[in-house]
Amino acid sequence: MEPDQLKNWLSLLLTIAWLLPLGGFALEIFAGFWSTRLKKTAAYIAVGCIGAGFVCSLTALCSWGMHTGYWAEHDYLTKFFQETPLGGDHAPADGHAADGHHGSEHDAHHDEHSAHGAEHGAHGHEHDESKYPTVFAGRYYQLAEFGSLQLEIGYYIDSLTLVMFTMVTLIATCIHVFAIGYMSDELTEDYVDHFVHVGEGHLHRPGRFYRFFAFLSLFSFSMLGLVIAGNVFMVFIFWELVGICSYLLIGFYTERKSASTAANKAFIVNRVGDFGFLIGLMILWTSFGTFAFSEPSAEKAAENPGLFQMLRDDHGQMTVEIADDGSHQVVLTGPEGTHKTIPYYLLVAAGIGIFCGCVGKSAQFPLQTWLPDAMEGPTPVSALVHSATMVAAGVYLVGRFYPMFTPEVLVTIAYIGAITLFMAATIAVVATDIKRVLAYSTISQLGYMMLSLGVGGWVAGLLHLITHAFFKSLMFLCSGSVIHGCHHEQEMPKMGGLRKKMPITAYTMLIGVIAITGLAIPGTYFGFQFAMSGYHSKDAIVATSLAYWGLNDQHVLLFILPLAGAGITAFYMFRLWFYTFAGEPRDQHIHDHAHESPAVMWVPLVILSFFAIFCAYDGEQGPLWGLLVHSEPAGMDHGFDPAAPGQIAVPGHHHVHEKMSGDATVHDVAGRYALAVAIAGAILAYLFYGARLLNPADVRRQVAGLHEFLVEKWRFDELYDAMFVKPVHVISGWIAALDRVVIDGFLHGTSKAAVDVSTWDRRFDEQVIDGLVNWVGDRTFRVGRSLRFVQTGRLRQYVMFIAGGLFGVLMLVYILTL
Amino acid sequence: MPELNFCILIGAVLFVSGVVCMATKRNAIGVLMGVELVLNAANLNFVAFARYTALGLDGQILSLFVIVLAAAEAAVALAIALNFYNNHLTIDVDRADDLHG
Numbered sequence: 001m002e003p004d005q006l007k008n009w010l011s012l013l014l015t016i017a018w019l020l021p022l023g024g025f026a027l028e029i030f031a032g033f034w035s036t037r038l039k040k041t042a043a044y045i046a047v048g049c050i051g052a053g054f055v056c057s058l059t060a061l062c063s064w065g066m067h068t069g070y071w072a073e074h075d076y077l078t079k080f081f082q083e084t085p086l087g088g089d090h091a092p093a094d095g096h097a098a099d100g101h102h103g104s105e106h107d108a109h110h111d112e113h114s115a116h117g118a119e120h121g122a123h124g125h126e127h128d129e130s131k132y133p134t135v136f137a138g139r140y141y142q143l144a145e146f147g148s149l150q151l152e153i154g155y156y157i158d159s160l161t162l163v164m165f166t167m168v169t170l171i172a173t174c175i176h177v178f179a180i181g182y183m184s185d186e187l188t189e190d191y192v193d194h195f196v197h198v199g200e201g202h203l204h205r206p207g208r209f210y211r212f213f214a215f216l217s218l219f220s221f222s223m224l225g226l227v228i229a230g231n232v233f234m235v236f237i238f239w240e241l242v243g244i245c246s247y248l249l250i251g252f253y254t255e256r257k258s259a260s261t262a263a264n265k266a267f268i269v270n271r272v273g274d275f276g277f278l279i280g281l282m283i284l285w286t287s288f289g290t291f292a293f294s295e296p297s298a299e300k301a302a303e304n305p306g307l308f309q310m311l312r313d314d315h316g317q318m319t320v321e322i323a324d325d326g327s328h329q330v331v332l333t334g335p336e337g338t339h340k341t342i343p344y345y346l347l348v349a350a351g352i353g354i355f356c357g358c359v360g361k362s363a364q365f366p367l368q369t370w371l372p373d374a375m376e377g378p379t380p381v382s383a384l385v386h387s388a389t390m391v392a393a394g395v396y397l398v399g400r401f402y403p404m405f406t407p408e409v410l411v412t413i414a415y416i417g418a419i420t421l422f423m424a425a426t427i428a429v430v431a432t433d434i435k436r437v438l439a440y441s442t443i444s445q446l447g448y449m450m451l452s453l454g455v456g457g458w459v460a461g462l463l464h465l466i467t468h469a470f471f472k473s474l475m476f477l478c479s480g481s482v483i484h485g486c487h488h489e490q491e492m493p494k495m496g497g498l499r500k501k502m503p504i505t506a507y508t509m510l511i512g513v514i515a516i517t518g519l520a521i522p523g524t525y526f527g528f529q530f531a532m533s534g535y536h537s538k539d540a541i542v543a544t545s546l547a548y549w550g551l552n553d554q555h556v557l558l559f560i561l562p563l564a565g566a567g568i569t570a571f572y573m574f575r576l577w578f579y580t581f582a583g584e585p586r587d588q589h590i591h592d593h594a595h596e597s598p599a600v601m602w603v604p605l606v607i608l609s610f611f612a613i614f615c616a617y618d619g620e621q622g623p624l625w626g627l628l629v630h631s632e633p634a635g636m637d638h639g640f641d642p643a644a645p646g647q648i649a650v651p652g653h654h655h656v657h658e659k660m661s662g663d664a665t666v667h668d669v670a671g672r673y674a675l676a677v678a679i680a681g682a683i684l685a686y687l688f689y690g691a692r693l694l695n696p697a698d699v700r701r702q703v704a705g706l707h708e709f710l711v712e713k714w715r716f717d718e719l720y721d722a723m724f725v726k727p728v729h730v731i732s733g734w735i736a737a738l739d740r741v742v743i744d745g746f747l748h749g750t751s752k753a754a755v756d757v758s759t760w761d762r763r764f765d766e767q768v769i770d771g772l773v774n775w776v777g778d779r780t781f782r783v784g785r786s787l788r789f790v791q792t793g794r795l796r797q798y799v800m801f802i803a804g805g806l807f808g809v810l811m812l813v814y815i816l817t818l
Numbered sequence: 819m820p821e822l823n824f825c826i827l828i829g830a831v832l833f834v835s836g837v838v839c840m841a842t843k844r845n846a847i848g849v850l851m852g853v854e855l856v857l858n859a860a861n862l863n864f865v866a867f868a869r870y871t872a873l874g875l876d877g878q879i880l881s882l883f884v885i886v887l888a889a890a891e892a893a894v895a896l897a898i899a900l901n902f903y904n905n906h907l908t909i910d911v912d913r914a915d916d917l918h919g
Contacts, residue, residue, distance in 0.1 A: 795849065799837065
């Protein structure tokens with residue numbers, strides 16, 4: 001296929017995969033009307049849409065690899081058979097096992113060929129000479145145009161987009177299928193919510209099965225839109241859509257006070273981050289005048305370059321000048337090769353602003369408080385929110401927007417990630433709610449991803465995003481299975497010994513636990529590494545942070561914290577497993593009623609656990625790593641030298657692989673450390689909760705203060721309560737008092753004055769004006785009355801008067817003229 | 819000018835006679851007669867001034883108007899007197915005090 005044809009083909013497939021869930025949403029939201037609440041029609045539509053989306057995404061990934069010659073160039077399959085003596089024996093065995101698990105699911109089987117049936121040789125990739133661009137971008141529709149700024153609905157497809165699409169649709173499909181089983185108690189006209197008390201009894205309401213699936217579909221649509229987005233404005237639109245979907249799903253049991261509060265909290269905390277996002281967007285608009293990521297075709301790029309092309313050259317380097325006043329200026333390459341400069345701090349502010357949005361969405365310190373509360377949603381939602389969507393969006397955006405971040409922003413990201421991962425891991429150690437442990441573990445793992453991106457491990461961070469999505473969705477679905485099996489009991493201290501009751505759940509969960517803790521047998525035996533996906537991704541992260549420390553020796557915390565976090569992660573994850581599944585039951589009643597979940601729930605577990613083991617197969621030589629490296633931002637493989645003004649170096653691939661002590665590379669050393677602390681953590685967890693040789697209560701008594709501090713989640717909720725909620729209440733109180741006293745007083749005073757003035761006016765009118773008029777009238781009347789007697793009616797008298805008067809007048813005239 | 823003074827004197831006597839007649843007669847006809855005397859006294863004055871001064875014909879013409887006016891006035895007044903008599907069976911002006919205040 002020619003590049004143009006391939007571009008059209010890929011965009012067609014991904015658009016179908018993206019829009020299908022939207023169509024599904026539209027159908028399902030009306031399903032309650034044209035079907036019935038008691039049928040699973042809506043669920044089948046949802047699964048069909050997202051499943052078809054997965055097929056399209058996978059087809060797109062495969063045809064991309066075939067047509068660009070990526071598979072042929074790397075040729076994982078041939079190398080696998082050549083270099084691995086036992087490869088020929090093992091590969092079919094794995095394929096067979098997968099076949100058995102998947103049953104008729106042909107697509108998943110297909111994926112496994114591309115995912116794990118391949119090996120060795122991602123390094124030294126030379127895709128630059130290929131006639132196919134790394135990125136295919138285009139636009140569907142132009143929303144608006146303001147001067148040079150175009151707001152578009154566009155697409156941006158590179159190998160990262162393809163991998164994310166496949167991952168999101170695959171996990172979402174598994175979760176949709178799982179939810180058919182998990183949400184089946186909503187298939188009723190009369191659902192009793194035992195958590196809501198109304199009067200004497202519980203709340204009764206119609207089931208909302210179809211609505212749940214409609215929201216799930218909308219959620220998938222939003223996340224896919226975010227991944228395919230061709231510009232940062234479109235990212236923002238779908239970013240908000242993801243936010244509103246999580247709001248709807250977290251608050252699914254909307255009658256429960258805790259659920260509606262948690263939904264509000266998630267939404268409001270995300271708004272805080274989005275405020276930063278908006279500021280970042282405004283800075284980009286004013287200083288760059290475009291929102292597009294980059295424009296792959298050279299002639300279009302010359303006319304209308306994307307953000308990345310304006311900021312960086314082909315080798316990923318920024319040009320920084322020192323202006324006359326000593327400030328640093330970044331040189332941007334505008335349309336037609338024109339140049340303009342913007343202040344360096346503005347670029348840093350834009351980066352921090354965009355990262356603020358990611359902090360909110362990915363629940364990083366200090367906006368991590370919403371994620372544990374988001375457990376109020378049904379468990380499939382938690383699984384979706386915590387793996388493939390929502391929280392993944394923040395990490396994905398940091399990865400996608402990577403070229404816009406200066407080293408100063410990156411170090412901020414790294415520290416935020418390091419703080420988050422350590423803090424969340426410590427809280428997870430004391431949490432007793434099974435979902436809450438997983439929630440904090442998610443925050444901690446997201447911290448790892450951010451840290452990794454921050455220290456220059458772009459591929460490592462996104463690899464961890466993918467692997468984490470698989471094993472975290474697996475563990476959440478396992479916990480959902482446990483909760484379902486234990487009749488909505490979530491407290492681990494009431495569980496224990498469930499392994500025998502629900503073996504599939506227990507062992508798939510164990511796979512997830514081993515994957516997340518990164519336990520492995522070091523070295524290669526019979527051509528295989530006995531390591532699961534989490535081992536590879538976490539190793540890569542710790543190695544990058546070690547290399548980063550090697551280049552910037554003041555940032556030692558960025559290595560220590562993830563290392564400590566690895567140990568703590570191992571401890572609390574094994575604690576969770578031992579607590580729930582091992583030993584003697586703690587609550588006989590719950591144990592007696594526990595049961596394994598139906599097949600519709602455990603089949604997704606098996607599929608996910610397969611990917612949790614194999615998705616990052618062979619680590620840095622494996623196919624997933626290679627795919628991600630393919631879309632790595634330019635210049636990342638060489639790293640960046642220290643540059644003004646921050647003087648921060650960013651390690652490249654060779655820094656991670658250079659010799660450190662003796663024969664061991666940085667990567668090996670970091671891997672040994674990480675594995676050692678992980679094993680230590682796991683052993684400690686076994687002693688406490690598996691073998692029960694040590695009593696956790698003793699330790700709790702010893703460090704009561706610390707325990708309290710951790711149980712209260714580092715007192716962040718209290719802190720925010722004191723910092724924001726209380727002051728708002730106080731200020732609101734003041735404003736209310738101001739209203740009551742000043743505004744109301746003023747108004748009341750004015751009206752009283754008006755009444756008083758009117759009263760005086762009335763008195764004046766009544767007494768003065770009326771008095772005067774009446775007096776004049778009265779006088780006139782009296783005078784008239786007194787004169788009436790003159791009118792006698794006697795004619796002769798009148799004649800006398802006339803004569804007398806005439807005489808008088810004449811006499812007067814006579815006298816006066818005398 | 820003795821003729822003018824004589825005429826004015828005659829006029830004054832006539833006027834006073836008329837006024838006295840009006841003031842003293844209780845009979846309405848008598849009062850009307852008094853009125854005629856007063857009007858004719860005025861006429862005499864007009865004519866006398868016209869005759870002995872430089873007024874020309876104005877005085878005579880005005881007196882002609884007064885004569886016509888007096889005739890009309892007498893007609894109306896006699897009609898009032900007749901109507902009054904129809905209503906009150908008298909023409910005593912002292913009895914006609916319906917319009918007193």
